[in-house]
Amino acid sequence: MIQNQPKLPKEFIWAGFDSMQQQENNNDMLNEPLVDLEGFFKGDEEAIKHAAELINKACLTHGFFQVTNHRVDSSLIGAAHDQMDGLFKLPLDKKLRVQRNKGEMWGYSGAHAHRFSKQLPWKETFSFGYNYVDDQGGLMNSYKPIVFDYIKSSLGEDFEYAGCNSYPPCNEPSLTFGTGPHCDPTSLTILHQDQVGGLEVFAHNKWQAVRPRQDAFVINIGDTFMAMSNGRYKSCLHRAVVNKKKERKSLVFFVNPKEDKIVRAPQDLIDREEGTKSRKYPDFKWPHLMEFTQFHYRADVTTLQSFFQWLPSSNLP
Ligand SMILES: O=C(O)CCC(=O)C(=O)O
Numbered sequence: 001m002i003q004n005q006p007k008l009p010k011e012f013i014w015a016g017f018d019s020m021q022q023q024e025n026n027n028d029m030l031n032e033p034l035v036d037l038e039g040f041f042k043g044d045e046e047a048i049k050h051a052a053e054l055i056n057k058a059c060l061t062h063g064f065f066q067v068t069n070h071r072v073d074s075s076l077i078g079a080a081h082d083q084m085d086g087l088f089k090l091p092l093d094k095k096l097r098v099q100r101n102k103g104e105m106w107g108y109s110g111a112h113a114h115r116f117s118k119q120l121p122w123k124e125t126f127s128f129g130y131n132y133v134d135d136q137g138g139l140m141n142s143y144k145p146i147v148f149d150y151i152k153s154s155l156g157e158d159f160e161y162a163g164c165n166s167y168p169p170c171n172e173p174s175l176t177f178g179t180g181p182h183c184d185p186t187s188l189t190i191l192h193q194d195q196v197g198g199l200e201v202f203a204h205n206k207w208q209a210v211r212p213r214q215d216a217f218v219i220n221i222g223d224t225f226m227a228m229s230n231g232r233y234k235s236c237l238h239r240a241v242v243n244k245k246k247e248r249k250s251l252v253f254f255v256n257p258k259e260d261k262i263v264r265a266p267q268d269l270i271d272r273e274e275g276t277k278s279r280k281y282p283d284f285k286w287p288h289l290m291e292f293t294q295f296h297y298r299a300d301v302t303t304l305q306s307f308f309q310w311l312p313s314s315n316l317p
């Protein structure tokens with residue numbers, strides 16, 4: 001297994017990459033808003049207004065916040081982590097039976113080696129599709145109303161997929177990344193991390209660590225939501241670093257528009273723009289951005305610009 005090697009194999013070395021800055025000595029903690037949803041669930045108007053203000057400000061600046069009192073039972077979150085732990089502990093030959101091959105969206109993958117040849121991420125992942133079924137108050141049902149309504153009302157039934165990440169300990173953590181710097185191509189990403197820590201967000205011109213909170217879900221804006229808001233809401237630039245001693249795990253849930261819907265900022269939002277009132281992004285459909293980021297390009301800081309350059313040549317319907 002990769003983590004047992006004394007020296008970092010060269011495919012995993014990201015040194016020289018611009019965004020390595022501050023990898024070592026990164027003690028800054030992000031002061032992201034922690035949004036308490038208790039008042040939202042109780043219908044307390046003042047509390048809802050306050051939560052909306054916090055979220056709005058976070059989305060305008062760095063696209064990242066955490067929510068507490070989300071009403072997802074902690075035992076359910078614990079059970080999801082237990083299941084994930086069990087998956088990663090399986091012997092490699094069993095994991096490889098569900099290997100995610102080139103051109104596929106789902107399955108097990110070690111370092112995404114089937115997609116990239118260099119600057120591999122120091123992680124293992126399981127990716128799977130998720131079809132929403134009413135689970136009578138379970139995990140998905142509980143947070144769905146909060147974050148999904150806007151996307152649903154403007155873009156129809158959402159399409160979702162999920163993943164589990166495991167970042168093994170690494171002998172030379174400052175030379176690599178668990179997940180390199182990127183913005184998610186998604187509409188929204190919802191993540192629950194264990195207590196090890198390693199998620200970092202680029203905010204106020206520096207990389208800042210996200211304090212792990214067992215009781216919170218991390219929410220971040222992705223490129224699709226940024227396009228839908230005509231660039232007002234920032235797609236969150238983030239990365240995951242690794243450490244020498246501890247394995248870290250995260251559960252991640254991606255929310256996206258339905259395949260046939262056109263991603264386009266609403267006209268009334270454009271009308272409210274100052275100055276030229278122009279659209280900042282061409283129209284697109286989610287499957288095209290997904291195709292681009294899954295099979296042609298590793299999501300990074302400039303995914304959207306690169307996508308719009310690629311799109312005309314893609315021959316997609
Ligand atoms: O594991 C993490 O904290 C980040 C994962 C991530 O950014 C992703 O899967 O897109």
Ligand SMILES: [Fe+2]
Pocket residue numbers: 182183184189238
């Ligand atoms: Fe991400």
